[in-house]
Every structure is written in C-alpha cells, then in structure tokens.
Amino acid sequence: MQISILQDEILRQEVFRPIHYLGSKYRILDFIEETVDKIDGSKGRVCDLFAGSCSVAFKLAHSRPVIAADVQEYSRVIGSALLLASPKPPDNIAAAFRSLERISELNHAIKPLVDYEENCLKQAVEKNVLPLCDLIEHGSVIAYQLQGSKASDELSTLLSDTIKRLKKANLFDGTQALAVKYFGGLYFSYHQASQIDSILYYISEVADQPVQNLLLASLLSTVSEAVNTVGKQFAQPLRAYNSDGHPKSGVAKAAFKDRTKDLFREFEKWVRRYSDVPSFSHSNLVRRSDYIETLDHLPSDTSLIYADPPYTRDHYSRFYHVLETLCLRDNPSVSKNTANGVTQISRGIYRSERHQSPFCIKSQAPVAFENLFKKSLQSDCQLLVSYSPFDESKKSHPRLLTLTDLLALAKKYYRNVEILSPGKFSHSKLNHSDKHLHSSDEAEVLIACLL
Template sequence: MSFRYIGSKARLVDQLGEFIGKPYSKESYFIDAFCGTGSVAEAAAELGWNIRINDILYSAVITSEARLMSIHQVSFENLGGYDKAIEKLNAVVLEPGFVWRAYSPASLKFYGVERKYFSEENAIKIDSVRRQIKEWRDVSTISHTEERLLIADLLKALNRIANIAGTFGCFLSKWTPQSKGYLKLECRKLKNYNIKIDVSIGDVFSVKNKAYDLVYLDPPYTKRQYASYYHILETIAFGDEPIIEGVSGLRPWKDKASAFCYKRKALITLSNLVSEIQAKKVLVSYSNDGHIKMDEMIAAFNNLGMVKVSSLGEINRYEPNKKPLKSISNVNEFLVEIEK
C-alpha cells in the first residue's frame, strides 16, 4: 500500500517529470514548497536537481526527507547498520504509552471515548518504537538524520495498519482487515545521490529561492486542513503528549491552518505567493475541484508573467486508499507554468 495522503501526486510524477526537466545549473534547486509525502521532490532528484523541501507539517517533511536520503547520510554505526536498527525496533520491549492511552480502545478508560485508530497491540508497539528512537537519540546512539529516518519508517509502517478511511481525521467504527495486521517496520531502499538536500518546516512564504531555481507549488485545493487530518502523524513525529479533544482526539492545530483552505482567501494568497517568489519559473498543481476557478487563476498569473496551462488528466476525487471508489466522480488535474 502506498502512503495514504490527500492530494498525493504519486500517480502523476511521470507526467510532472516532463515539465520539471533537467537542472538549469549545478547550483539550481527544485523547491517543493508543499512537499506532502515527497513523491514529486523524489522525481526531481532522480533528474539531478538539488532539492529543497518544505511543509507546515513536521511529519510531512520527515516523510519526504526519508524518500530522498542517501546511503552516505545514515550509517547507524552504533547499532550495526540500518537493517540492525530496524531489527531492534521490531523486537523492542513493549510498554504502553500515549498512543495506546489516546488512540486505541484503551482511550475509553482514560478519555471516556473509545477510539479505534489502532488496535491496543499495535498502539503499544508504536509507543515502544517511538520511545526507543528517542532514547537512542538522547544518548547520541543515532544522529539527528538517522532519527528522522526511523521516525519516517515508523509513520510508513503505522499507515499500513491504521483503522482509517484515508486520513487521521477520524477512525472507522469497525476494524478493517489491514488494521488487524501487526506493526512491522521495514528498511527502505536508500538513494545514492550526489545532490544537495535542504529541509525547512514552516510558512511557505519563508522558503528560500533564487532566480535560477524551479519552484513547485502544490497547495491545498479545498477546505480540508492537513494539520487536523494528519494530527496523529504530527504527534508521533514530535513524540509529545499534547492535550487532545473531541471524538477524534485532535491535538491543537489551528496555528497551522492554511489560508489556501478558505475559499475567500485562496486566490489572493496564491497570487501573492507566486508574486513574491524570486525564481523565474514556477509550477503550480491544481484541479477543477479546488476553491480557485482556473480562469481566475490564469487572470491573476497573467499579471506576473507568461502563463501556460496543461491538463494532466483525470484522477479519482479524494482517493486516499489504493482501490478507486467507483461511486465518486473524477476531477481534472492541471499544471500551470508561470515564466516571469
């Protein structure tokens, strides 16, 4: 199963690669300013670009960075190698913690709400793995980069056994077959790049870029706020124990609310962002399902440079799971190129 994520461009990367092309120079960066799960940044890296990734969500940046990690960055020397580190995590001593108390059926006892994001067994394993990663980092057994890779591996593993329809905005009332499986971390295939990779977490308006870079924007299209839909991934990525509320057990997230998710703010925010970008070329992914009408977007961008719109075809509407939902109509995806 691929990583379930709203707006994932995993199925469009081959087409997007044709528009990205080769780097302009050895110093040029491909900047994925809303990196999500990192599929587009990974495609650009394969084309030889230096990469700069950014997202407002820590879990998204960790997930994306892990897709780009090179064998030269992580040796896990103190643990006998990457495979040994994963082996130790899969055999970790089990001890229940926050995820078990908050997001498994045990939550009924602690919060008065029975949450079924994870089985109790899997929730305890998640707690135990996350705790072990933190302990290794606290005593410098692993580096900061190695820590982020292992957290990303944990997020990938728990995504496979989460009892959700596609996001962590809510859990399912009945256990799915996948949620009855067991959490198991796996080594990923590390890259052998000879490129530069920069990482930032925060406001998209603060992402560094220069004239000879290529900036790719894949902003939220609709009202769905990623910070609330992926709150559990954020909690596990941070390894904290926030005050949570509601049936879903939401952590505080409104400080990360995106203006792109509000219909009255989306166009002006996107227009201002493209206007402030120093790079001479900007690529914007969008769909006819979004808040901004394509003719309005084109009109706004025409004031900034030459604009070209290409259709990337139809994809299933909000299809976080692997199997398409036949009862739901498709949407058209577009790529807008702005040459300043």
C-alpha cells in the same frame, strides 16, 4: 538478493511512496518531471513548496538538486530520510524492541485492554461482532479520560482501570504511553499502540539526527500501512455502525487484517527500504517552514518552484495529525466540536493546535495565492502550480478559487502563463467509492508561469 531487488526497483522507477497521501501525484510524476525539464533546461534547483509526502521532490532529485519545504514536521522527517544522506541504521532493531516490550511497565498496565481486544476479535471471527464494534467506537483511552464514554460496562471498567494503572506507573501524563493514550483502540489495536510507543522510545534514545529521521520516517510509513481506517488516512476513525444502528459489513474482516499486524516486523521492512535509497550526488535541502518563509529565503540557485497547495476547505493537517503527533511526541491537547449546543472532544482526537492553512480559508485564500505568485516572481523563479479542475454545475467538491481565478492572479505577475495537462486520470480520494463527489476526468492540470 532482496536488498538488490529493492535498490533496482528504486533506481528504475525513481518513485517512493512513504505514506498514503490525499491527492498523491504518484501517477503524474513523469509528466511533472518532463514539464520541469522542458521549462527549465538549466537543471537548477527546484523548490517543492508544499512537499507533503515528498514523492515529487524525490522524483525530481534524481536529475537536479531540490529543496523540500512544508509546514508540517512529518513532511520534514520523510524528506530528510529520502533526500539527505542515508545513514546506516542500528543492528538488531527488532530484538531491542522486543526486549523493551517484555520488560515494559506500559505493556503490564494495558494488558487487560489488550486481552479484551484479542477476545473481541476472536468473537468477531465467530460472528459476534458487537463487542468489537463497541471497542472501535468507544475504546479511546484519552476520550474516556476527558469526557467519559458510551462504551459497554465491561469496556468502560477496563478503560477506567487502565488509566489508573498508567497513572500508578507514572506513564499517563508524559509521552511514554502517547500512542496508547491517544490512538489505541481508535486507529490501532492497543498492542500495536504499545509497539509504536516502544519504537518512539527507542528512537528518542538515538543521538544521531539522521538516524532518528530514518527510523521515524520508517515508523510513519509503518503506521500509514497499518492504520485501521477507510483509505488508510487519519481524518476520521472508522464508523462501526450503519445509520440504522447495525454493524457495517466487513468491519470485522478489516479490523482483524489491520489490527493483528506485527508492527515491529513491518517497521523492519520499512527501515530496510529507506536504508536502500541511494545517496544523491548533489546537495538537497529539507526545511520545515510555511510557504511565505520558504519563498523569502530560497537558495540563490533555485530556478523553479513547484507548488501543490490545497484548494478546498479540507485542511490537510486533519488527514495527517496522527503522523504529526508521533513526530512531535508532545502530548497535545485535543480539539473540541460543538453541535446542537453540546461541546465534545473531536472524535478523531485531533490536535487542538494543528495547522490551519490560509489556502483552505475562503477569506484568506485569494491573498495566499496572490502572495504565491508575487513572491515567486520576486525570487526570479519560474512557477509550476498543480490544480485539480472541478465542474461547478455538478456535485463536486468546490475549490475556493476556480481555474479562471487562478489564471487571472497569475497573469498579474507573469506575462507568459500556460495550462498543461497530463491527460485523463483520477485522484485517490481515500474513502469509499460511494462517497466520491464528482470530479473532472482531467483531474489535474499544471499552470506554468514562465519568465
């Protein structure tokens, strides 16, 4: 019965939200589809050029073939699970994970930290929140290993001992403790991180690539729901203290809610959801490639390109670096920041080689957008570009190119350029409301570049 309900829901809404996504198009999916159908009645293939969470591609795929392209691996994984043939997942997944967990050397190595965190959560419920705040701020294993820590003596001792135990078990330098080492204590509880590592190990043993994609996408959705941050994003770990040094209100409640979730159970739910996605009657394509490579190698049946590039200095890779690392499972180096003459590793444990989009670099953005318009026209495709207006006279998050700039570039290549609006709505900004910069009530327009 439950499976039938999920199938009916997906078929009715034609919507799937795999992860919490910055600037999600969730609320204008119908408008995007209506616009695509209006300007391209041929029902040709649509290329979702910056696919991200693939929600737009999934919506459009119900009525026409699509190609979902993005430079990030996590997007390729999600797109493959949603848009390509849905394989049957293995049986008894949860039992296999729990069996791995019981015999795992990893869980033995981190048990003191797990016990300590459970005690911190218990104390927080009893109104002593300071040990938990200390763990949230200073509990990263990799941060302690690379540069020491300002943690309490007890937590510092446990972190040091955990590193020794992981090394003794030959787990520290490889990828079997990837989530524990990079993200435990910081984004997830240590126990949740070990569950993530168990799932990753299980997935790595699956030989069938489509099944791997389904399982890995299910893991990405699981961690996106479980992560203990404001807005469920990975751009910045929680700050447990206010600027005056006192614990933030609500930090204990949020930590308890997020960090006590059983990720094996949540993972099972997401596996069922992905498995219930109906197969499409036409052939969809999913590629991991940047926008230039994608535009240079479009399938011949592509008739329209939908582009939702970034517009600000905020590189999207910062918001999804945890997802990217889990997909690549590659033990990355950690980026560093220098402030006031002091160099430290990034507090968010960002990948040092994470993607830097030319659309987010002031000196490169004009050329990047010009290439977008030029190559789309060379491909003999109509182009639909999403843009979020902003008020330059107010405290808005400035775009590197204004709408006027974009229209001027578009008209260099397309003779017929129109601005279309779905009406008033606001994007989810993935942070506290008091941190929101002013944004236009008309938070999104579509620039239609027609042949």
